[in-house]
Amino acid sequence: xxDEDNVIVLTEEPLSVDxxxxxxxxxxxxxxxxxxxxxxxxxxxxxxVRLEYEAYHSMAIKEMRSLCDTxxxxxxxxxxxxxxxxxxxxPVREASVIIAVSSPHRIDAIEACHSLIDxxxxxxxxxxxxxxxxxxxxxxxxxxxx
Amino acid sequence: xxDEDNVIVLTEEPLSVDxxxxxxxxxxxxxxxxxxxxxxxxxxxxxxVRLEYEAYHSMAIKEMRSLCDTxxxxxxxxxxxxxxxxxxxxPVREASVIIAVSSPHRIDAIEACHSLIDxxxxxxxxxxxxxxxxxxxxxxxxxxxx
Amino acid sequence: EQELISIRVVFxxxxxxxxxxxxxxxxxxxxxxxHAALNNSVLPRFPALKPLIDHIILAVNQSYVSEPTxxxxxGDELALIPPISGG
Amino acid sequence: EQELISIRVVFxxxxxxxxxxxxxxxxxxxxxxxHAALNNSVLPRFPALKPLIDHIILAVNQSYVSEPTxxxxxGDELALIPPISGG
Numbered sequence: 001x002x003d004e005d006n007v008i009v010l011t012e013e014p015l016s017v018d019x020x021x022x023x024x025x026x027x028x029x030x031x032x033x034x035x036x037x038x039x040x041x042x043x044x045x046x047x048x049v050r051l052e053y054e055a056y057h058s059m060a061i062k063e064m065r066s067l068c069d070t071x072x073x074x075x076x077x078x079x080x081x082x083x084x085x086x087x088x089x090x091p092v093r094e095a096s097v098i099i100a101v102s103s104p105h106r107i108d109a110i111e112a113c114h115s116l117i118d119x120x121x122x123x124x125x126x127x128x129x130x131x132x133x134x135x136x137x138x139x140x141x142x143x144x145x146x
Numbered sequence: 147x148x149d150e151d152n153v154i155v156l157t158e159e160p161l162s163v164d165x166x167x168x169x170x171x172x173x174x175x176x177x178x179x180x181x182x183x184x185x186x187x188x189x190x191x192x193x194x195v196r197l198e199y200e201a202y203h204s205m206a207i208k209e210m211r212s213l214c215d216t217x218x219x220x221x222x223x224x225x226x227x228x229x230x231x232x233x234x235x236x237p238v239r240e241a242s243v244i245i246a247v248s249s250p251h252r253i254d255a256i257e258a259c260h261s262l263i264d265x266x267x268x269x270x271x272x273x274x275x276x277x278x279x280x281x282x283x284x285x286x287x288x289x290x291x292x
Numbered sequence: 293e294q295e296l297i298s299i300r301v302v303f304x305x306x307x308x309x310x311x312x313x314x315x316x317x318x319x320x321x322x323x324x325x326x327h328a329a330l331n332n333s334v335l336p337r338f339p340a341l342k343p344l345i346d347h348i349i350l351a352v353n354q355s356y357v358s359e360p361t362x363x364x365x366x367g368d369e370l371a372l373i374p375p376i377s378g379g
Numbered sequence: 380e381q382e383l384i385s386i387r388v389v390f391x392x393x394x395x396x397x398x399x400x401x402x403x404x405x406x407x408x409x410x411x412x413x414h415a416a417l418n419n420s421v422l423p424r425f426p427a428l429k430p431l432i433d434h435i436i437l438a439v440n441q442s443y444v445s446e447p448t449x450x451x452x453x454g455d456e457l458a459l460i461p462p463i464s465g466g
Contacts, residue, residue, distance in 0.1 A: 016164070017163045017164055017166075017167045017180070018162070018163055018164045020163075021163045021182065025184065025239055026239070027186070027187040027238050027239055028186060028187055028188065029184055029186060029239075030183065030184060030185075030186035031181065031182065031183055031184065032180075032181070032182040032184060033179075033180070033181055033182075034163070034178075034179070034180040034181075034182070035177065035178070035179055035180075035252065035255075035256065036167065036177070036178040036179075036180070037176065037177055037252065038171065038175055038176060038177065038178060038248075039176075040173070040174060040175060040176035040250060041173040041174055042174065092173050093171055093172070093173055093175075102184075104186060106181065106183065106263065109181075110181065110260050110263075114256050114260075117252065117256075
């Protein structure tokens with residue numbers, strides 16, 4: 001397994017499902033599962049104008065690598081994983097996170113992808129500020145445990 | 147719920163994850179789950195050269211609409227669904243099916259997407275011929291039950 | 293002399309290959325179930341389908357046939373559906 | 380006179396806003412655990428962090444602190460991690 005089989009990206013540029021797909025496409029894969037987290041326009045009755053993300057960059061990269069290792073030990077058939085997270089401003093409807101997993105058979109890709117978004121929300125030091133028309137608020141994932 | 151919130155496509159053109167993503171993106175959605183079935187280069191030791199798909203077009207459309215209705219009754223929070231299936235020749239690594247589901251919270255999108263690919267394999271009258279270097283074979287989904 | 297009606301029979305995938313035809317218009321007696329039409333009218337015309345017949349599911353007017361079966365009607369479309377493999 | 384070592388402290392999100400700084404270099408006694416460094420060296424310098432302190436998790440050199448805790452070393456990076464909200 002090479003580094004290009006675990007693609008990890010932190011960027012202020014817009015994310016693309018096509019590039020996540022391309023990152024995990026392999027001749028021997030029969031299924032790709034993707035999860036895309038997008039900026040929603042509302043939270044508990046308040047209008048969300050945008051999200052602002054920041055990361056502990058070095059630790060986020062490290063934790064995401066660790067998530068890949070854990071996923072591969074639980075689903076050894078995985079062919080490739082991509083974890084992409086956007087930083088800075090993310091407008092409504094745009095993607096803040098894309099996770100993609102490929103494998104020969106779909107169940108492994110689907111289960112691993114689902115697990116990865118859950119584990120990312122639990123472990124990776126990235127923070128989201130939700131900006132409303134009036135005011136803003138740092139959010140907290142209920143999955144955060146450590 | 148409008149027809150544009152259930153996007154169903156049967157086509158001989160290449161499929162695109164970006165267009166599936168665009169079909170289900172909504173301001174009020176926080177998560178999109180996608181599944182992409184791709185042509186794998188091998189089956190039980192034989193090299194797969196390509197896949198060839200055909201459909202009972204009118205019934206496939208009807209069954210896919212029914213799958214959308216069933217998914218929406220089980221996951222009422224779904225904002226949009228796209229089911230896209232390619233017909234004709236699908237070369238190695240290219241997508242034969244894309245399912246995309248959006249919802250305000252990820253669990254609904256993830257569960258519905260997983261269910262939809264399973265149910266598609268069980269119910270939608272589309273057939274795959276696997277073409278090897280030597281010979282070919284019509285496949286049968288183990289999920290096919292009815 | 294029993295009354296005849298006309299139905300359309302459509303063949304897919306392996307069934308189409310074995311029958312060497314995609315669709316036919318077929319006269320059948322009225323008061324015929326889909327399975328009776330398959331066994332009494334389709335199979336005699338297409339004996340090459342015999343090896344596949346145990347794996348075929350029937351559909352009428354784009355709906356899988358379920359029990360109890362109603363009789364076919366004039367103009368109905370009867371589909372021979374081999375095991376599916378989409379996705 | 381106890382020996383001093385130098386560590387780097389990094390602040391994020393709400394912690395960075397309250398502390399009004401992203402990172403500092405901090406002299407601390409050797410043989411200090413991360414939590415002792417937080418309570419005895421960081422908090423006195425940044426009392427505005429008090430309301431957040433119960434929600435903070437610590438990391439040393441980009442790894443979450445787990446029990447048993449080893450002493451901080453010269454040049455270690457201590458991170459104050461508020462509840463995360465990525466994804």
